[in-house]
Amino acid sequence: METATVNPKTSISSATSEAPLTPEHIMKIGMGFWASKVLLTAVEFELFTRFAAQGPMTAAQVRKSLGLHCSERNVLDFLDALASLGFLHRQGLLAAAKYDNGPETAFFLDKKKPAYIGGILEMANSRLYGIWANLANAMRTGKQQNEAVEGEDFFAKLYSDQARLREFARAMSGVQMGAFTTFVRSFDFSKAKTLLDLGGSDARLSLMVAKQHPHMTCISFDLPPVHPIAHASIVQSGLGHRVTAAAGDFFTDTLPKADVITMGNILHGWSEEKKIALMRKAYDALPPGGAFVVLETIIDDDRRQSTFGFLMSLNMLMETQDGFNFTLNDFKGWAETAGFKRVELIPPAGPNSAAVAYK
Numbered sequence: 001m002e003t004a005t006v007n008p009k010t011s012i013s014s015a016t017s018e019a020p021l022t023p024e025h026i027m028k029i030g031m032g033f034w035a036s037k038v039l040l041t042a043v044e045f046e047l048f049t050r051f052a053a054q055g056p057m058t059a060a061q062v063r064k065s066l067g068l069h070c071s072e073r074n075v076l077d078f079l080d081a082l083a084s085l086g087f088l089h090r091q092g093l094l095a096a097a098k099y100d101n102g103p104e105t106a107f108f109l110d111k112k113k114p115a116y117i118g119g120i121l122e123m124a125n126s127r128l129y130g131i132w133a134n135l136a137n138a139m140r141t142g143k144q145q146n147e148a149v150e151g152e153d154f155f156a157k158l159y160s161d162q163a164r165l166r167e168f169a170r171a172m173s174g175v176q177m178g179a180f181t182t183f184v185r186s187f188d189f190s191k192a193k194t195l196l197d198l199g200g201s202d203a204r205l206s207l208m209v210a211k212q213h214p215h216m217t218c219i220s221f222d223l224p225p226v227h228p229i230a231h232a233s234i235v236q237s238g239l240g241h242r243v244t245a246a247a248g249d250f251f252t253d254t255l256p257k258a259d260v261i262t263m264g265n266i267l268h269g270w271s272e273e274k275k276i277a278l279m280r281k282a283y284d285a286l287p288p289g290g291a292f293v294v295l296e297t298i299i300d301d302d303r304r305q306s307t308f309g310f311l312m313s314l315n316m317l318m319e320t321q322d323g324f325n326f327t328l329n330d331f332k333g334w335a336e337t338a339g340f341k342r343v344e345l346i347p348p349a350g351p352n353s354a355a356v357a358y359k
């Protein structure tokens with residue numbers, strides 16, 4: 001075999017550092033949907049839940065258990081892809097290999113565990129994957145790309161299908177677990193007695209606050225179709241004496257008064273005008289010194305770091321058309337307009353932070 005000597009002067013190198021350029025990063029991101037779809041398909045198959053229940057399995061056992069009709073070789077490729085991405089643990093090789101959950105998938109992707117975050121991945125697979133195929137169209141037209149046609153109320157459309165409503169509620173809880181946990185532990189609730197969570201979905205945040213802070217009483221406020229879901233999770237939690245589900249519209253109804261008002265992944269769904277309108281309503285429902293807390297992906301002020309924030313913001317274009325994610329500086333400006341005295345940031349847990357405005 002011939003070996004070639006590379007002349008450093010003629011090899012591909014970066015203009016600034018002489019470090020050799022490789023297309024690796026471009027290919028990794030450009031073809032990233034392959035890896036993403038393998039994980040999402042494993043979640044769709046409830047593969048991690050099966051491993052948790054049944055223990056290690058060979059490819060042949062997985063094929064039988066999932067009722068697959070592709071070849072055993074295809075199943076081996078699928079499982080080895082998951083193992084090489086760090087989602088499965090493998091012992092042995094090919095037909096003799098036994099596969100099992102890795103520590104993260106065992107903890108976060110077993111449907112039977114309370115820490116299950118697969119709801120967002122289930123929705124990513126069934127809705128967002130298809131919606132994101134239309135990013136270019138969204139950018140060419142400036143129009144949303146989901147189930148709702150232009151001008152139609154997104155939530156009314158989404159919630160017209162019970163299965164989709166439940167999937168959406170499960171997805172929301174999954175994506176916010178880290179941010180909710182950090183907020184519940186690090187926010188100072190000592191001077192507060194009441195919390196109102198606007199757009200509270202399945203009441204997850206209210207229940208977490210009530211559990212961690214026994215002096216707190218919470219209301220989870222959401223649109224009427226969501227009420228039965230919130231009510232059911234409150235009854236199941238046994239915290240019904242301190243957590244209530246309220247049905248209403250945060251744009252048109254008078255809000256219940258509370259010492260702390262939270263909004264998780266709400267503001268990013270609306271135009272700047274509607275964001276400020278919601279912040280004014282929260283301001284009016286708070287006592288002096290009360291806190292308005294926004295739990296979502298806050299983009300860094302210099303707009304350099306927050307890749308997830310930019311992607312989430314594009315997701316809002318596809319889902320709501322007018323919605324967008326924002327920086328802490330943006331939030332400060334709107335808080336000032338709404339009358340709040342000062343703003344602080346509770347550092348991020350995963351991609352999401354809590355921005356707090358005090359009245």
Ligand SMILES: C[S@@+](CC[C@H](N)C(=O)[O-])C[C@H]1O[C@@H](n2cnc3c(N)ncnc32)[C@H](O)[C@@H]1O
Pocket residue numbers: 155172173176198199200201221222223226248249250251263264265266
């Ligand atoms: C993106 S989800 C966020 C759910 C939850 N707060 C979280 O952080 O995961 C938005 C929520 O706002 C609710 N919502 C939308 N429009 C609303 C309105 N006009 N009044 C009350 N709730 C509304 C939706 O039903 C949904 O539960």
